[in-house]
Amino acid sequence: MIPALETLNLVKRFGGFVATNDVSLSITQGARHALIGPNGAGKTTLINLLTGVLAPNGGQVLLGGEDITALPAHARVGRGLSRTFQINQLFGDFTPLDSMMLAIGERKGHGRIAWRPLSADREVADEAAALLERFRLADVMATATTLLPYGKQRLLEIALAIATRPKVLLLDEPAAGVPEEERHEVLGIVRELPADVTVVLIEHDMDLVFSFADRISVLVAGALFAEGTVGEISKDAQVKAIYLGEDA
Numbered sequence: 711m712i713p714a715l716e717t718l719n720l721v722k723r724f725g726g727f728v729a730t731n732d733v734s735l736s737i738t739q740g741a742r743h744a745l746i747g748p749n750g751a752g753k754t755t756l757i758n759l760l761t762g763v764l765a766p767n768g769g770q771v772l773l774g775g776e777d778i779t780a781l782p783a784h785a786r787v788g789r790g791l792s793r794t795f796q797i798n799q800l801f802g803d804f805t806p807l808d809s810m811m812l813a814i815g816e817r818k819g820h821g822r823i824a825w826r827p828l829s830a831d832r833e834v835a836d837e838a839a840a841l842l843e844r845f846r847l848a849d850v851m852a853t854a855t856t857l858l859p860y861g862k863q864r865l866l867e868i869a870l871a872i873a874t875r876p877k878v879l880l881l882d883e884p885a886a887g888v889p890e891e892e893r894h895e896v897l898g899i900v901r902e903l904p905a906d907v908t909v910v911l912i913e914h915d916m917d918l919v920f921s922f923a924d925r926i927s928v929l930v931a932g933a934l935f936a937e938g939t940v941g942e943i944s945k946d947a948q949v950k951a952i953y954l955g956e957d958a
């Protein structure tokens with residue numbers, strides 16, 4: 711079977727510093743794949759290379775077997791590769807309902823045609839309401855996004871990414887910065903993401919990683935250090951040493 715997402719000998723340098731060191735990674739269709747590693751290991755850089763935010767110095771990115779290395783970020787979203795939106799920058803003044811209708815309208819190719827109010831489109835409105843319901847945002851869908859609790863903002867970011875109907879969804883620490891009492895809701899949504907969407911999750915919470923992932927890749931100093939099932943990685947002495955070393 712063709713992998714959902716693949717990198718071949720990917721390299722990214724910042725000046726003389728190698729942030730991504732010859733990474734060849736294969737993500738199976740429908741996988742729940744976790745990417746872990748100490749701070750500064752190059753996890754976010756790798757996501758930026760996958761989404762087209764950064765251009766690599768070498769190597770390739772393949773989506774469903776097609777080389778997308780030269781495609782700009784928006785074209786990759788169009789092909790089914792999504793990451794969470796940065797709502798703090800993009801959608802802060804909007805309500806979750808506005809944002810969701812825009813995201814769905816864009817996917818349907820409606821664009822932002824001023825004379826055609828999105829609210830007139832029942833299909834879009836119904837889909838938006840259903841998605842907001844599924845992501846536990848129904849009760850706050852008319853509240854300005856900036857006024858929402860942090861956990862709800864994170865849920866909206868994931869919901870907006872799902873609205874683009876991705877084949878592959880990349881989540882970079884979805885619960886980072888979320889207060890403890892709101893974390894379980896965000897992590898619950900991550901666990902319940904649609905089974906047909908391939909998910910790559912970067913996460914520090916090992917309980918979540920081990921309950922979520924079917925496969926784990928460990929990145930250390932820009933390079934792949936280990937890869938395996940949850941059982942294999944959780945028992946790996948060298949991986950343990952890295953995390954214990956970080957905690958100490």
Ligand code: ADP
Pocket residue numbers: 724729747748749750751752753754755756
């Ligand atoms: P992680 O997400 O695993 O914590 P990052 O990918 O954010 O790690 O960073 C990996 C390394 O690359 C770090 O040492 C970081 O300082 C460096 N780095 C990331 N982005 C840049 C950049 N734009 N310019 C220079 N160095 C960068």
Ligand code: MG
Pocket residue numbers: 753754755
């Ligand atoms: Mg990071």
